[in-house]
Amino acid sequence: MGTFWSNIWKSLGVAVIISATVVAFSVRAATLSSGNDYVSTLQAGQAANHQLIFTTPSGISVGETVTITFASSFDTSSITEDDVDVTTSSGLTTAAVCGGGENMSVSIASDVLTLTSCNVAIASAAEVTIDIGTSATTSGTGTNQITNPSGSGTYFVTIAGTFGDSGSIALPIGGDDSVSVTGSFTNTTPGGETDGGGGTDTPDTAAPIISDIVVSEITTTSATISWTTSEAATSNVDYGETSAFELGTESSSSYRTAHSLSLSGLSEATAIYFQIRSSDIEGNEGTSSTQTFTTLDETAPVISNVEVTDVTTTTATITWDTDEPADSLVSYGLTTSYGSTEEDEDLAIEHSVTLTGLTEGTDYHFQVLSADSSSNQSYSDDETFTTESDEPPANVSALAVAEGDTSLSISWINPTDEDFAGVVVLICEGGYPEDESDASCTEVYDGSGTSVEATGLTNDVAYYVGVFAYDEAGQFASGALGTGTPSASGEEPPDTEEGPGEEPTDTGGEITCGDLICDESEDADSCPVDCSVGDTCGDGVCSDTEDIDSCPADCSEGEGEEEPTALGAEVGDLSVDDLSYWVAENTIELTPADTNAVDVLPTRTLRIQFPASELLTNVERVTLELDGDLYLMDLDETLVLYSTDVTTPDSIETYLIAIEVTYDDEATENVSSLLRVIAEGYVYQVIDGEEAIVPNVTVSLLEVVEDEPVVWDGSPYAQFNPTNTTSEGNIAWYVPNGTFMIQAEADGFDRATSSDEEISNNIMSPVIRMVRVEEEEEEPEPVIEPGGPTEVEPEGTEETETGEGAPAASVLSIILDSAAIEAVQEALEFVRGIPGVQEAAEISVPTLAVTAGASVVVLSVAFDFLPFLQYLFTAPILFFWRRKRKGYGVVYNAISKVPVDLAVVRLFRVTEEDEAQGRPGRLVKSRVTDKGGRYFFLVAAGRYRMTITKAGHQFPSEYLDREQVDGSFLDLYHGEAIDVSENDAVITANIPMDPSQAEKYQAPKNVLWRTRLRMIQHSVAILGVIASTVFAVIRPNAFSLGMVGVQVGVYLLARRLARPRKPISWGIVYDQGTGRPLSRVVARVFEPKYNKLLETQLTDSKGRYAFMLGPNQYYATFKKDGFEQQEIQPIDYTSKEEPEDFSQDLELRPEEGVQPPQESSEPNS
Incomplete structure (x- = not known):
């Protein structure tokens, strides 16, 4: 026992x-408050960077060590001191050993990294970051990485050392079913101390310590969570999709130190929040911090709504939707093998990828692909689209051939196509040219002009002219035709044959009414047959104002009905029904109205075509005549159509279209039709009972679909909607037939809305009446008349002698009848009666006109008058387009950052040939900057280059020649080519200009001359206003009153151009000896980096100066004969957001032994 x-x-x-x-x-050893290891990759066998971040409760004292032990399966053999960075609140320097002033020493052996504090202590509760690998770039120059274990599993990284804290981090290496857990080490410490003697039992009040949390076997709906405890304890995991752990708790009541619980029924691709609770046998419960992991995503995105939009000749945009964020990729090519891709790596639900560099008129195959953040990808079926064909330009119009002595003067109007490049003019003998390359003809012109003189021809020989327009792609229009016969100037034209018994039309210059020629002495009243301004009965055209009763000749019925018909039907089968008419870049086919006339808008491109199958095969030539112009019709062998593009006439009337087919056996076939040009709509207001055009009104066209108005999409029809009215207030669209309505808006006016209108002739040309907001009480509601104007008289506009206007009139009569006014009138009449005054007035008014002209010349030469004039004309355009613009570019001083006013910005369109030969290209637009230096260009797709000119400045900037960003100024422009890939793009680059260093801008004498010239110009302008007003009162007439307006205009120009900017504050230069201000001190400000001179000024009679400086560094010098030069530096304005005045007072010390010059009282500013 x-x-x-x-x-x-x-x-x-x-x-x-x-x-x-x-x-x-x-x-002794506290647990780390938190610890994480962010590994660049968890794939087995891959090299990775490690970033360990932990919080130490104890802190690290000088001489203490921190050890980081990697599981032996990691390969750390290549890691050196240079591959390690240590950071606390700031970066610490490292070395292999202490002693050189570095903060910590670093060594590694047998997968243990040891850090020793050399001379720096880290406070308790501080966060320590250790970078290992190529990410170590602060103190180290990381070039090596740690290699992950080759096998999948959970591996530990342990932090310990003499500093007293410790903890471990589990890394799940390998397969996709495990991820690293962002977790924290529990800071629970064991309770219940003993004195080490073992004399007394202490009750267990310490909770189990939870550590080594690992989430593994993650699937789309489940995961396993494992951990260890410092003593045997139960297992509980609370979890949910939020930190409220709303999904429930998984538990096990068994007591163990190694724990594992499985969660199931989770949602795919969802972040799961969880916390662990473990209780020992005494009921002490330890709880971890909230942890997270994400279930796997194995479902690919669902692709829908694949569409092709904005197809042009060289581009197309592919759009589609996905049910979750995913990237975007389009594979495309001429076959289902594709071969080209365009992608966007940003994750999105709505996708849009633009394909560029396509070939016109080509069928393309494409397929879209989207992958989510988990690399699950899906793709669409193969789909196709066809790029648009680049149509040739329309023909020239108004071709005229004037006959001269051995010459022909040929003129025309070029088409308005955006890609129009020029015309080729051919002259032939014996017949019209077949096309632009007819070898039997002579080319007399190739260019973009509108006229040419063909010389060296033979008199009395008929010449046939062909003018062929072509575009930038080298495609030619069908051709406009004309004829002419040169003759000597002294020759009489051959007599016209007269029938028996006929009298010549022109006998001795006599004018004959009824010859169907409206001569100069005839008008609609004296000879309505020849000069009728309206519809004429008997002209073969049954117009809207004629019918069978009023004009049976034009509008007869039955067998004698005169309709356009195929006159040569026995040769071929061509008839008027075979003709088709296309507008809106050949997207809308026009349908003839009841009168068999086709309605068109003026000065628009119209394509007329018919099938070649309606003709015989031996066609020699097909021509079309419209309004006196003759055009060739081309055969499109692909579509088997004869067609030509013409510009519709600008006169509002009905025209005859005549088509003639000529066969090689000289047989002909004819067909004719009617073309009715109708007026465009317009927007107007009523002022004093008269219609007044309202420009720049935003008009929206709405299509009524299922009784609901929706904004009509004009882009498929090459038209804008909404759009702004022109300067003449015009507005019109070609539309598919249907039901439409109109909305119109403008600043200061009520919105105007029309009722529904059924369109049957493919033209929407509304007449819109706008009513100003302040006229609401007097005017009726705004009216839109799509079919034509309808008079709507505003109510309450008649003037009466009673009512609200009567009291004002009474007050005015009292004032005019007062004694004071009568005295002024008597004095004025007395002055006018003095003979000398009248003579002076007669002489002075013309003198004032000459003075005004001279002032304009001075302003033009010295003070940017011409750029300012150009700015006045272009500024309203900028105002009208303000809603379309997304921004503007700024021309500014590269050194002072101050905007450059009235700089001329020119935009050139350049080709590869221009660049190869060093030519600037073709000038397409120019702008003048405002006081803010602002400009912009709205351009079509193409390649462009800009030049900028401003007196006293140079472009491109040498100071910022290599910079793309200058503070708040982005996208700096230095003269390089600009490629624009889309139409209606905006060019808004910021343009720096260097201040000129030339003597004529910076020499003091030139500065003084410009200052005096400004004073003289301003004084003359004021005197001109006063003098013109006085003489207009003395001798009132239209000329003298007009001179008042002219002089006021000159004065306003002088204030804008010649008067210097008045600074907010002045700096003053004093004489140190006398304390008096010094005039004519040469003040200069420089940029210190390159010593660039920014500006030169002379102080005025009060010693004042001021420089406007923007965000930069400067220094200034002040020099005057007889005084020592003074310098102020540095002048640091880098923190300024906007330009401000620099105005610092200073004193100049007289030079020893030199008598300073006497100050003049003459002002110079």
């Missing part, structure tokens, strides 16, 4: 000793 109790007591003694040892260790 004694032996039994002896063994019991020995066992209890050993247990007490072990317990005391564990408790002692626990008291």
